[in-house]
Amino acid sequence: MSATVEFARMNGLGNKILVVDMRGRPDKVTPAAAVALNADPHTEFDQIMAIHDPKAEGTDAFIDILNSDGSKAQACGNGTRCVVQALAAETGKKAFTFQTVAGILNAVEHEDGTISVDMGRPVFDWDKIPLAEEFHDTSRIELQIGPIDNPVLHSPSAMSMGNPHAIFWVDRDVMSYDLARFGPLLENHPMFPERANITLAQVTSPTSVTTRTWERGAGLTLACGSAACSAAVSAARTGRTGRKVTINVASAKPPATLSIEWRERDDHVIMTGPAEWEWSGRVDPSTGLWSRDGTREAEAQ
Numbered sequence: 001m002s003a004t005v006e007f008a009r010m011n012g013l014g015n016k017i018l019v020v021d022m023r024g025r026p027d028k029v030t031p032a033a034a035v036a037l038n039a040d041p042h043t044e045f046d047q048i049m050a051i052h053d054p055k056a057e058g059t060d061a062f063i064d065i066l067n068s069d070g071s072k073a074q075a076c077g078n079g080t081r082c083v084v085q086a087l088a089a090e091t092g093k094k095a096f097t098f099q100t101v102a103g104i105l106n107a108v109e110h111e112d113g114t115i116s117v118d119m120g121r122p123v124f125d126w127d128k129i130p131l132a133e134e135f136h137d138t139s140r141i142e143l144q145i146g147p148i149d150n151p152v153l154h155s156p157s158a159m160s161m162g163n164p165h166a167i168f169w170v171d172r173d174v175m176s177y178d179l180a181r182f183g184p185l186l187e188n189h190p191m192f193p194e195r196a197n198i199t200l201a202q203v204t205s206p207t208s209v210t211t212r213t214w215e216r217g218a219g220l221t222l223a224c225g226s227a228a229c230s231a232a233v234s235a236a237r238t239g240r241t242g243r244k245v246t247i248n249v250a251s252a253k254p255p256a257t258l259s260i261e262w263r264e265r266d267d268h269v270i271m272t273g274p275a276e277w278e279w280s281g282r283v284d285p286s287t288g289l290w291s292r293d294g295t296r297e298a299e300a301q
């Protein structure tokens, strides 16, 4: 078995993704490899999407998702679009069914190159998100940060989109908050036994929401697809918007949008947006040692 495999550096609205081709191998991308790749400015990333051989009939691949701290994620919307683009370019297929630890995901690439991912059903039960305390209604939970009588952020909507999310509603520019400071405190708050992705959301119309996210296990990222889905669902669930919204991802560079529909007929959340290939190379999935295709750097390594 070769020591190295192909990988591609891609992004979804600036969310930094490494797509690693582990097909035909029994091993996994190790947490140590993830940490090493993230420590190098050329390969630093938010998520690794490792494509493995399918484990279940009717699926195209099993996808393992790692955060940049080496921890596992159950869902990654932006990364899933990157996987679709990579596999569509390789195979010419347009529709895919993936298996992840969180379940089955269907995705399709459209004529215009955008990609829709069916992210499945949102989960609102407090113990499945999971939260540490019982809440009958998780659309507004008791949690605040800042001075007790004048909190900076409070009463988030909590839910799982396969992975845990807390959405804090704000009424001014999401970029004006010190999320680098509050993000880690909230991600690791005792309310979230499996930690949580933390999103600031400003509703700008009945069909649009602006978001910015601190990701569990990855920190401040330019964009987060599952958080965009969670903001859209939570906005509709609390009567702030309808079930079809445009999410303006304020931190994306340049600022960009995702279309999200929380489908009435089957409760599924459909996320549509772009993916972008940047460059390819080879990587050792156990150590993270890598080289880039077609460059001197590759020859040197």
Ligand SMILES: N[C@H](CCC[C@H](N)C(=O)O)C(=O)O
Pocket (backbone or CB within 6 Å): 015, 046, 047, 067, 072, 073, 074, 075, 076, 077, 078, 079, 163, 164, 197, 215, 216, 217, 218, 223, 224, 225, 226, 227
């Ligand atoms: N960037 C991803 C989410 C990563 C989730 C991860 N930070 C976690 O739940 O641990 C997305 O586009 O959905």
